[in-house]
Amino acid sequence: MNQRLLATDGPAQLLRVGRALRQAAGNPVAANGGALPPLILVTDAARVPDPLPAAGRLPEGSAVLLRHYGWPQRQALAEALAKLCRTRGVLLLIGADADLAREVGADGLHLREAMLDAPPPRRPGIVTAAVHSAAAVAKAAAIGADAVLAAPVFETTSHPGRVPLGIAGLRAIVQAGRLPVFALGGVSALNAETLLGSGAAGIAAVGALAD
Template sequence: MSEFWTLERTARLLPARRRLRKALPPLLCFTDPARTPDPEAVAARLPRGAAIVYRHFGAPDAEARARRLAAITRARGLKLLIGQDAGLARRIGADGVHLPERLAHRAAGLKRANPRWIVTSAAHSLAAARASRADAVVLSVAFPSRSPSAGPALGPIRLAARVRAAGRPAYALGGVNTKRARRLLDAGLVGLAAVEAL
């Protein structure tokens, strides 16, 4: 429990949050079939105001699980974003979507069609971060990570430079935990994101 709350409290201290035009959660928890096999249990422990990003990767029970997550997040004052699947997000009344980098070009249209949604997109490069029209980009990899898709870590200095150059609200993902999160307080981020730390 302490990891959830400490990360969320650290994220709320990020100075860039004071300049937000749209309310964005301070903490994003990304699900993963292998590393978070029970996303409902994770959602039941997240602090109020955080968001869970449900990535179903085509699971046959995706809609049933998304509906369970929607019930938990509504009851606990959390946000629910659906990974990539805008149709599912609409059907279950989610709070928005998270787009992989290859689909980030859809962000502007999704925001126009769903003005209340939070739309985030992955950005593994500065070019992708600059091109995105999402409400916020998720930059990775911040620190060394055990994710099978993780590339070289940016570290706090290069991450901060990327945030400044991107010129848009950004989250840090990859190897973020309680200890490392403190090193990102001056990076210009609006929030923190994690998978295994949560």
């Protein structure tokens, strides 16, 4: 497939690969019995201030992870996303705020790596966690996370100075624990197929789903 076609068909390509990864990983489910998504749109306030259009293009069964940490209108954005996701059949995860997740009726909570020393006070549906190392995966498993987002797998404009994990590093994180792992960071239609065989259970992306 040529690069021009991939550029216009990027989200569909990520979905195809995400579904293949999920199937190869055994179609993992969360503790509440719900299926984990093959594809997660991760919001980024600096790159995509308004994630609603991108969320509205996601296929049914995908997920949105609202970060937008410190965003003045985060409550309103969470409410708008919750309404949109319900009508689209898309899961909504709220980053680092269990109270907000409950208030808007989100499907789950996403924990920053710095939050992995203790479980959330009450389990708000699906729980995912950010990890950058195998040691963090162990912490996430210990507090009952359903899955982790490992980053950055490839070079990314969000963190230009950070050394990427690469496929080998991603595979090491997958093998470090029993939690499903989503590949995040620099994933695009051009490199998504290189994730096949890594053991990852799905794809998480910012620009590739929003640009």
